[in-house]
Amino acid sequence: MSAPMIAWVPVVNRAYRFLTSFSLESHPSINIPSVEIHDVETAPEKRARTLKHLLKANHVNFSILFHDLQFDNHMAHILCSSYLLGANEDQLSHIYTEMSKTLEEWTDSPAEITDQDWRQFLGDRRYQRAYVDFFEDELALKHDYDWKIVVKEFFFEGENPLINCVISGLGHPLIQLGYAFEFSSKEIAMEALGLAATCYNHLHKYSDDPSYTKPSEKSTTSIFEVLHRIGADKRLDGIFKDKNGSNSSYLFEHHESLVLEHWNSWAIEDPIKQFEESQKAAAALLVATVADGAEDFDFFLVHILTSSHAARILLPFVPKKFHVGVVRQWFLLAIAVYIGQLRPKIDWAPVEKASVGDKGWKYVAHKAVTGPHAADAHYVKALRAMKEAASTWGDADGQYVSAAGVMAVQRRYERDEAATFKWEFTAMYLHNDPHSWGLRESFEKSIISRHRNHKRAI
Structure with a gap:
């Protein structure tokens, strides 16, 4: 005998609330104030002018x-x-010099990109120069150098x-776009467009296709509850033996x-x-997953924090109908990376024991720009992300500043260089993307040897 109609009501109500919460017509939004915008293009101070010149030099070279x-x-x-x-002109110039040592000059793409075929080459990284040229042509020839119109x-x-x-691409298009808005930079905006085009992959379907968004019988509004469930899910036991950058790609496949x-x-109801x-979960995934007394921070989990920070920067500028979608995208990435890194336990206790006390954020900022890791982009970005989260939401319990203090002192990443390279490769070329066929064989042969001779903080 089928269940009585009244028994269906809870399920139907859950489904209705779930689906309507993501309706593009209702536009649930995350209305938070913008961070301070630093328009270095017009700022008269020497420090700001130095940053402007270095950003332009990077873009050109x-x-x-x-x-x-x-x-x-x-x-x-x-x-x-x-x-x-707070980095001064000399410190900014030093960072540029150090970072430049491992970067590469532009090379020509196989062909140009036009407004008729720009979607045809999405995901093909060989066209990075062509995509940036295309977006800059749109900027100059169609939109009178208004980069925000091109982005829109x-x-x-x-x-x-x-x-x-x-x-x-581990959230790098999102991160790049965040800096474009925060510094009102057309150069960074064009780079963000180029990254979004060249890193484009299968992950778009989870946002573009509404069939992947389904009501859950175990729904919860607590992101920590979801992470706890993932950590306790026996079905995920044994999928991976070791932490590896390629685990996330295998997971989706x-x-x-x-x-x-x-x-x-x-x-998402509130x-x-x-x-x-x-945002608190993003910090926890990085800092509170380090065992008490350990010094290693997970390189891949850093990106969960910095991409969440990028979302915080962007939300005031993104059309409301995309607000929840952007955050859900971030959470999809967070889940994949968390599982791929073997679901470390989230425990705030070691962080709470390591408060920076009266030193506070001045100490963290000083370590970031003058310490031995001042040229490590991920280290500096992570500290700044936690500082901004504390500024946005408050930090009465001191968890953000304590977490940043721990990382400022103990910075070290637990990662495998070859696995890092492989994560980027497999994440891009999953599902036998034809653009990868000519690269796969050389990749497999060179991955270990190249990284032994090319160690760096990417």
């Missing part, structure tokens, strides 16, 4: 992707973050807009349903409050 098209150029990230943490057209308009794939089950269980909690 160095490609957005390098080292067999697998590493992302982080020059803008570290220069802007260091500037915000390609990121937020039309079918399958680029905003729906900004978590590709072979265990997509498990990822989506947990992804859809996070019900967007602002839950985004605040997600």
